[in-house]
Amino acid sequence: MTEADRHSPDALAVAAAQGWFARSVLPPGVDTSAAVLLVGRALRGFCDGYVAVLLPAYLLGLGFSKLTVGLISSATLIGSALATILVGFLGSRFAQRRLLILAAVLMAATGVGFAGLSTLWPLLVVAFVGTLNPSSGDVSVFLPLEQARLAGLAAADTRTALFARYSLTGAFSAAVGALAAALPGWLTAHLGLPYLTSIRSMFAVYAVVGIALWALYARLPDLNAQAGPAATPLGPSRQIVIRLALLFSVDAFAGGLVVNALLSLWLMQRFGLSPSAAGQFFFWAGLLTTASQLVAVPVARKIGLLNTMVFTHIPSSLCLIAAAFAPSLTATLALLFVRSALSQMDVPTRTAYVMAVVTPPERTAAASLTSVPRSLASAIGPALAGAMLAAGWTGAPLVACGALKIVYDLAILLGFRQVKPLN
Template sequence: MLLPAGAAPEARLLLIGRALRAFTDGFIAILLPVYLLALGLGTWEVGLISTATLFGSALATLAVGQWGHRFPQRRLLLAAAGLMCLTGLLLAGLGGVGDFWPLLLVAFVGTMNPSAGDVSVFLPLEHARLAESAQGEARTFLFARYTFVGALCAAAGSLATAIPHALTAAGLAQLDALRLMFVAYGLTGVAIFVLYRALPDHHVHEQAAAPAPLGPSRGIVIKLAALFSVDALAGGLIVNTLLALWLFERFDLSLVAAGQFFFWAGLLSAGSQLAAPWAARRIGLINTMVFTHIPSSVCLILAAFADSLPVALALLFLRSALSQMDVPTRSAFVMAVVTPAERAAAASFTAVPRSLAAAASPAIGGALFSVGWLAAPLVACGVLKIAYDLALWHAFRRHGEAAP
């Protein structure tokens, strides 16, 4: 993978690792509700398991922020890869009658990702390593490349949802076909473990600034974390798992068609993330985040009331073309406004409230679906996100102009 000028070679390993994880996330987020419904669980249980996943990721990320600076980042990344392997294999092995609580436990402690973005414990660790791999504008481009690779590979992964359908058509039982996909998720964790073994150990080679807990930047990080939590609370209402469920319930969309939708939506999202650094160069990081996010939220609200599938898909495609442009700019902004030694802690402490806030939302969204209020999660998500964007712009627009 090509790196931005000035980026360290180790960034290529991180980009490949992100690509592998995103590919598996792309099909797991769509197959998860199908798998759980096939086991006899309801829409509320689907939401609860998504909530457990996000809440567990939040606690793991908090632990990284609080105590991760005591350990080599490479060792923590290897541990996360091992946990990913166990998550996939355990989910594939469960699924019998009465296995809801074991499934909930695995979702809580594992690395499964039901959302469009990356919410796992990998995120703060990889962000800290990426921030060390480039400086200034090159860092923004590197984060854009990181999120672009993730979005592109997640889009490709969504097409893999056709594999269980093909296996079922060939005579394999549906549950067995779905379990094979979770096995593939676990084996990807093994591949990432091997890949990250090649990363240099920064506790062996002297660093310019050793990782440290939050200090001078604590105030601005807390303010950002509070705002990001509102955005995450909104996004959790309609994570990819629940968006797929909405399409299944609202328009009776097939699994193969849903996979195709998420593929094209992912491509639009990936392309927009590549454009984000150029937009940030011209109008600033904060303006790029806000002025692309608000129109995407309006599209989501309108999609909730669409009376035909083509109209709904068109609005959701337009949303996908805009909604993720804030991801690389947000990451670059956080890394730019804290000291180098605080970056790992800042990445964790801005990610933790996002995960905690998002953790409750899928259960709420699933409950609303279960009582027939199919439009409510989409509308609530859009309204909350618009409120977040306006508050962020008001609080940090001057920082955005000055941030490198």
């Protein structure tokens, strides 16, 4: 962005709006450019919310099997993981703003691909190279770029609060997006559009949001030109990051067994929920997740980042296991709601913990390499869970997910309770 661009009327209006938004939602003392990243996270979260609900219905409507739903979900996560690895190794060589713009363009292309294609192999290719997210969390290439930038915009005492707002923004917007999963049914009922055509229109909206993100990120200054230490590959924190990445891979693999797209499929198949009803469930679950992001901050101040990660996660995993055996829809949803209120409290605290135990120049690489398991390891899960559902083992993915997550929680508590934050 040139100096003239920064002083144009449009740029000044954007800056004024950014300043008002920043004062309203950001912790005190945080650079106002963080507001742009929160808006971007909100737009992406909205799309992720309805995609996770509609993707299985769309693929089943195209005539694909449950196993294929799992395979396409796995392809999206594998592609995201490889892109995240690439960012980790090359992120220090390119301006972060340019990489964010490239990711936004890729998001637009992904929406166009899913809106226009109907056969398996082309959809697999688009899922692999694109930005589609079938899970409840953010596993995209956007994540390490935004996390590293946010970590540099806040001091140590406000970093957890900033990441909590970042996670909260994603969770709330995804909850609202889940409600939007009812729009195809409304379009079919009121405008007479074929249901598949209505779902395709939602992927077209996904593409439009990608274009909006391109315009948004183009307003950012060159992120690597900011004052402060330049991003570098991992150095003194290498061993800590590797150990964290290995443990995160266990958690990510477990989470891949019950990504939102497959949980939606499970609810539809076991209890006959419509996409609209499933969307309502994910909306309320998302609101509980949003509230938990706020609670995570004072809890972390009181008992510490690591303890917050572990002692809120284990009860949520027990609820997931119990949901697999619940005899009724009401009991199942109640257990899943309790899980939603607890399972994501570790997200802002985990991110803040990673940023705190590495040196500032290593943050981009650390964010990337600890985010990789959220997509690479979890990529195996959807295909495996799809095979379980196709074989009639309906409760197996939930039980396996809960049990593995408990193992992860105990392992990270024992392995890192003596590791102290650097900053």
